[in-house]
Amino acid sequence: MLRTVLIQDLAISRGERRLFSDLTLALRAGEAVALTGRNGAGKTSLLRAVAGLLRPDAGRVIFEDLEAETARAEHLHMVGHHDGLKSNRSAWEELRFQTLWSGGSPATARQAAERLDLVRLLDLEVRRLSAGQRRRLALARLVASPRTLWLLDEPMAPLDAAHRQTFGALMAEHLVSGGMILAAVHDPLPIPTRTARIGGEISG
């Protein structure tokens, strides 16, 4: 299992603009880091660089002694604004696919749906879901197929108070079991976190 992730001297540009450089950040088992910073500071880009979807100008991400490619294919989940859910398929079809694709089983998908209060929605087409329901559906694969590192982009934004609490509990459980969370947020997460300010100094 993955126990540390090290982001080393990372520099990222979008187009001509340098978002940040020399960013170094270590993440250890059981730890959550909240990435803060103004809009456009590069929080999402940092998450995408960790996921290997975006090539940094300099620096690298080290997943212990694992090959980066293996680590990304087996130990990492990313949930962002673009949730990859197909609007004309049913919630269950999408949850089932996303779960199986990331290594879970139909049974774990069913359990995740129960945890995130999705059971009554599973027969609906994804287009019928509200923004909050849709986000819960996207978050369900975190629970349905356990992977160590969660990369979350504004995970709580569309959730109501009750479901923020539910998801807070899920994050806490994940950390207790040795997981890691790297989340871009504007509001603080309901779990103990270190804060890394992107486009500024790192504190905590």
Add this chain to the structure above:
Amino acid sequence: MKAFLILLQRELALAWGKGGGPLLALAFYAGVVTLLPMAAGRAPEKLAAVAPGIAWLALALAALLSLERLFERDFEDGALDLLTLGPASLEAVAVAKCLAQWLASGAPLALAAPIAALALGADPKIIPLLVLCGLFGGLAFAFLGGLGASLALGSRRGGLLVAVIVLPLYVPPVIFGAGALDALNSGLAWTPGLYLMLAYCAAAVALSPLAMAAACRNALD
């Protein structure tokens, strides 16, 4: 392998759901068979002469229809991120997508082609070759089309770009396939044309996934 099958199942459902499948193939050929005599004249011997060629050409053009959305959809809604972070390589993802595209639209079209050719008065002896050409030609069209679709990712007016990229690549299989059909029709040696087309198909299936995966990585960056 398990992941590949899971993905193939999803891609098939998506391709079938957005208007692929046997009914589309039949409707498409119904259009060709109805409209061609009106456009090209009703003389049976004239129609019979062009029937194999038309059935074959219609196949190639139909393969272009739904290409644009092959990768674009997943790129826009973030599913391509998920597919990249999965257990199968992007190359395998590309193969699954093209294969599903072929199963949902190319193969039904190939199987419907004889009906159109016969309705236009083609000699029944060409039917086996027409189906064979249709199936393997369709496979080449699907993979080359996927190549065009992946290269056009993220560009506006992607559909136009796909057509421009793909058309020159469609030329060789169209020529080889039509050549084989024509040779059989006029009693000449038809195997060389077929073998060339099969070779082209094999090259397309083997090489284009590499290019598709690279194009997708590039588009995500």
